[in-house]
Amino acid sequence: MxxxxxxxxxxxxxxxxxxxxxxxxxxxxxxxxxxxxxxxxxxxxxxxxxxxxxxxxxxxxxxxxxxxxxxxxxxxxxxxxxxxxxxxxxxxxxxxxxxxxxxxxxxxxxxxxxxxxxDLPGQPPSTGTGTLDFGALVIDPDNHNVYFSGEPLTLARKEFAVLYYLASNHGRLVSHESVLTAVWGETHNEDTHYLRIIVSQLRKKLSDNPDAPEFIKTEPGIGYRFILCPEPSISSDSANPGPD
Amino acid sequence: MxxxxxxxxxxxxxxxxxxxxxxxxxxxxxxxxxxxxxxxxxxxxxxxxxxxxxxxxxxxxxxxxxxxxxxxxxxxxxxxxxxxxxxxxxxxxxxxxxxxxxxxxxxxxxxxxxxxxxDLPGQPPSTGTGTLDFGALVIDPDNHNVYFSGEPLTLARKEFAVLYYLASNHGRLVSHESVLTAVWGETHNEDTHYLRIIVSQLRKKLSDNPDAPEFIKTEPGIGYRFILCPEPSISSDSANPGPD
DNA sequence: ATCGAACTATAAAATTACCGTAAAATCTTG
DNA sequence: CAAGATTTTACGGTAATTTTATAGTTCGAT
CATH class of the missing domain: 3.40.50.2300 (Response regulator)
Incomplete structure (x- = not known):
């Protein structure tokens, strides 16, 4: 129209x-x-x-x-x-x-x-400013909504919190501890098994194959890394271009 | 904030x-x-x-x-x-x-x-008067009246306040705390059971089935969300609601 | 190469948290 | 006071989370 x-x-x-x-x-x-x-x-x-x-x-x-x-x-x-x-x-x-x-x-x-x-208010499913928009994946923490390929996704609270934390740090490697601290609190920052289960459920809902994950990559012994930004060209061996 | x-x-x-x-x-x-x-x-x-x-x-x-x-x-x-x-x-x-x-x-x-x-998307839809008009549901806070499908509805004070607060934020997720603070005040912003009972009574009066709520949706662990599809009427040609 | 330690993924069971609602008790308001 | 509104208390059902258990992977030392 x-x-x-x-x-x-x-x-x-x-x-x-x-x-x-x-x-x-x-x-x-x-x-x-x-x-x-x-x-x-x-x-x-x-x-x-x-x-x-x-x-x-x-x-x-x-x-x-x-x-x-x-x-x-x-x-x-x-x-x-x-x-x-x-x-x-x-x-x-x-x-x-x-x-x-x-x-x-x-x-x-x-x-x-x-x-x-x-920017018309309320055009698509109305979103707040904290919204992370990766195109295929939209995460709106204010409304607790997630859209994946346009479809709304139903996530439990821990699932949402973990996904949001990972997505907020998209591209970056985040340690088990930091996710656990952010989502479960200081007291559980060593219970990595909690995290494994939530990540497993998230990958299921995102149809992400854990053997060749597209979105949530495992960094053995360290943590996870959420990838979605289209970063094509960067070849695998090239040195880290960012200021670290 | x-x-x-x-x-x-x-x-x-x-x-x-x-x-x-x-x-x-x-x-x-x-x-x-x-x-x-x-x-x-x-x-x-x-x-x-x-x-x-x-x-x-x-x-x-x-x-x-x-x-x-x-x-x-x-x-x-x-x-x-x-x-x-x-x-x-x-x-x-x-x-x-x-x-x-x-x-x-x-x-x-x-x-x-x-x-x-x-102009952030999803701000309160207030348009001058305090009356909220969703077609099927009209809420007039000045006279403390509610009409549902044309019929007047009798609501207690707290019921009215909660409904009005939810409806003012229609489409958006509102936390337990924000409703409690708005209706009961700071001192009761953790007494979610108050809210549960009022919502239960509201759903009864709105004939909203809690297992598949049409109007007041539950977001477990977070709060509620009031939904009401605005009237699809306003036909393109003749309907002229304005002054003539 | 084989074994085992450390790590990961996930299914399934157990537990807990949260919700909806009824009913009793208490408070308000006219 | 009396009716109605609100708060307190209680309980069953459901879904989320945690616990437990099992199987697969990687990697280095023997």
């Missing part, structure tokens, strides 16, 4: 410019020439994003934004002719999501539109 | 400036003087937002961003000395969430930081 963008601007040539540019980018397009009509369209058509020009003939831009924010949280990008910091701050704190001063490049406008649509 | 901001910049005076300004705004502050150290801190401390200066000594800013985006979706605000549109577009499409050219006003920077933190 194409995202719909509502442009509220009183200058016909700007609207025309937007219509062409946004249309070419594959967005569905709506326009209004004043604030009243803009709010009406916002209410009736529920656009996915609003581009709001300040300095409309019928109403102050800040007031318009406030009216909109009474009932909607749709992302709003504000355009203005002036470049006053005071104004920017006021608008952004008043609920605008982004701000662009004229003259602006159309490429930048479109890039910012994309960002706002991309 | 104070949000934590990580500043990655090689110029000491900028870092100092940031430390003072952001600290004064009540943010928790972390800093790194190069990309390698920045990525390390991002991984180990999980900041809520990152301010990334381009033109770091050890690594290209775009590369740094890409490395970060391999596993994290923490919001990133990029700072740069140049004001080239090409670069802006590249960064924004590469996963940056906002972009600011030097020289910038500190007020604007802080406003943009606030916007990024405010």
């Amino acid at each position: 194409k995202p719909t963008i509502l442009v509220i601007d009183d200058e016909p040539q700007i609207r025309r410019f937007m219509r062409i540019s946004l249309g070419a980018e594959g967005f569905s397009y709506l326009e209004a020439e004043n604030a009243a009509r803009g709010l009406e369209l916002a209410s009736s058509h529920r656009p996915d994003l609003i581009i709001l020009d300040l300095g409309l003939p019928d109403q102050d831009g800040f007031t318009t934004l406030q009216a909109l924010r009474q009932w909607s949280r749709v992302p709003v990008l504000v355009l203005t002719a002036r470049d006053a910091e005071e104004e920017k701050v006021k608008l952004l704190e008043g609920g605008a999501n982004d701000y662009l001063s004229k003259p602006f490049g159309i490429k930048e406008l479109i890039a910012r539109v994309r960002v706002l649509l991309r | 104070k949000p934590t901001i990580l500043v990655i910049d090689d110029e000491p005076q900028i870092r100092r400036f940031m430390r003072i300004s952001l600290g004064a705004e009540g943010f928790s502050y972390l800093e790194a003087e190069n990309a390698a150290r920045g990525l390390e801190l991002a991984s180990s401390h999980r900041p809520d937002l990152i301010i990334l200066d381009l033109g770091l000594p050890d690594q290209d800013g775009f590369t740094t961003l890409q490395a970060l985006r391999q596993w994290s979706r923490v919001p990133v605000l990029v700072l740069t000395a140049r004001d080239a549109e090409e670069e802006k577009v590249k960064l924004l499409e590469g996963g940056a969430n906002d972009y600011l050219s030097k020289p910038f006003g500190i007020k604007e920077l802080i406003a943009r930081v606030r916007v990024l933190l405010r």
Whole structure:
């Protein structure tokens, strides 16, 4: 489904410019020439994003934004002719999501539109900031969710904690002790068998073959290493490139 | 909980400036003087937002961003000395969430930081009034009314408070502690049995089968999650819920 | 090469932790 | 006080964790 963008601007040539540019980018397009009509369209058509020009003939831009924010949280990008910091701050704190001063490049406008649509709250399974996203594997500690190849994965608490700890240290070798301390606490930092069982269960759920593990590698006598970042080229013998 | 901001910049005076300004705004502050150290801190401390200066000594800013985006979706605000549109577009499409050219006003920077933190996916869906309207379920805290499938529901005070708290965070996992703290207060934030009983009664009144709950899901050992698919109605053409 | 020590993976049993709910006891509120 | 709300107490069921046990692997010394 194409995202719909509502442009509220009183200058016909700007609207025309937007219509062409946004249309070419594959967005569905709506326009209004004043604030009243803009709010009406916002209410009736529920656009996915609003581009709001300040300095409309019928109403102050800040007031318009406030009216909109009474009932909607749709992302709003504000355009203005002036470049006053005071104004920017006021608008952004008043609920605008982004701000662009004229003259602006159309490429930048479109890039910012994309960002706002991309970061739309609650789009995919809503995720928190602590989320680890490896593409194929997404771990969201705030919601205690794991997605593997798009499918949600059900993990017990210890399983989740171990996977999260390993994934937080992706690429790095982590010792048995550090995992045990992090997940079970100081008192159990030598009970490596706890860890073995959880790792075994994790590999089962990740369909990771323990004889040739793709994700959770065993480092005999030391610990485990979680791998997922696509690190192709690095040949096996080359010296450690990182600062260690 | 104070949000934590990580500043990655090689110029000491900028870092100092940031430390003072952001600290004064009540943010928790972390800093790194190069990309390698920045990525390390991002991984180990999980900041809520990152301010990334381009033109770091050890690594290209775009590369740094890409490395970060391999596993994290923490919001990133990029700072740069140049004001080239090409670069802006590249960064924004590469996963940056906002972009600011030097020289910038500190007020604007802080406003943009606030916007990024405010618009995190999965924030409370409050829209002005306190009423939560999920279609099938309407919760009006002002009048202490609940309607379920059109029928009014009689809830005791604690029942109401718990339901309202869960519904305010719909879709998200809320811990036992947070509900207990919100409804019973700090002193009872470990008395999970209170909560179990209220949830049991709520499910009874919502005819929610606890073995396969539709609305209030249990996350063992952690808390609960309120789910309610929003009404799929709003047909594309005629339905006009707004003013006419 | 063979053996054994140290390590690993995992199945299965035993134990424990946690949940849901009923019912009794206590407290609130009108 | 009386009805209703809340807290306390208790118990059965289920799932997670820990314990126990077994089998396979690696590696070095004999």
